[in-house]
Amino acid sequence: MFALVEELPQSKMTREEFCKLKGLSKNCFYYWQKKYRQQHQESPAGFISVRTGTGSRTGFTQPVILTYPNGISLQLPAGTPLTVISSLLRLA
Numbered sequence: 001m002f003a004l005v006e007e008l009p010q011s012k013m014t015r016e017e018f019c020k021l022k023g024l025s026k027n028c029f030y031y032w033q034k035k036y037r038q039q040h041q042e043s044p045a046g047f048i049s050v051r052t053g054t055g056s057r058t059g060f061t062q063p064v065i066l067t068y069p070n071g072i073s074l075q076l077p078a079g080t081p082l083t084v085i086s087s088l089l090r091l092a
Helices: 002-011 015-022 026-040 082-090
Strands: 064-067 073-076
Touching (some): 002 026, 015 026, 064 082
Antiparallel strands (some): 064 073
8 A cells, every 4th residue: 555655646646536546545545645654754743943034924925835644735825824824733
């Protein structure tokens, strides 16, 4: 199963497309992806420091992408208020 987890990024497909093609349920794939990350220590624990430059209200001139431990990613537009980003981080 780890080979399939490693194959997804090279496939250029969404998780849903990839799972359908491989005959996997999304839950099964997420389970093995989590196991893979735990074994390969890809999931950072806690928070990382982010510096902002000048520009929009948040200081980010590019979209901000939040990726939750379950694999769900949110792409926020540049200028998203820090209060919104903070509340989304608390959901993790």
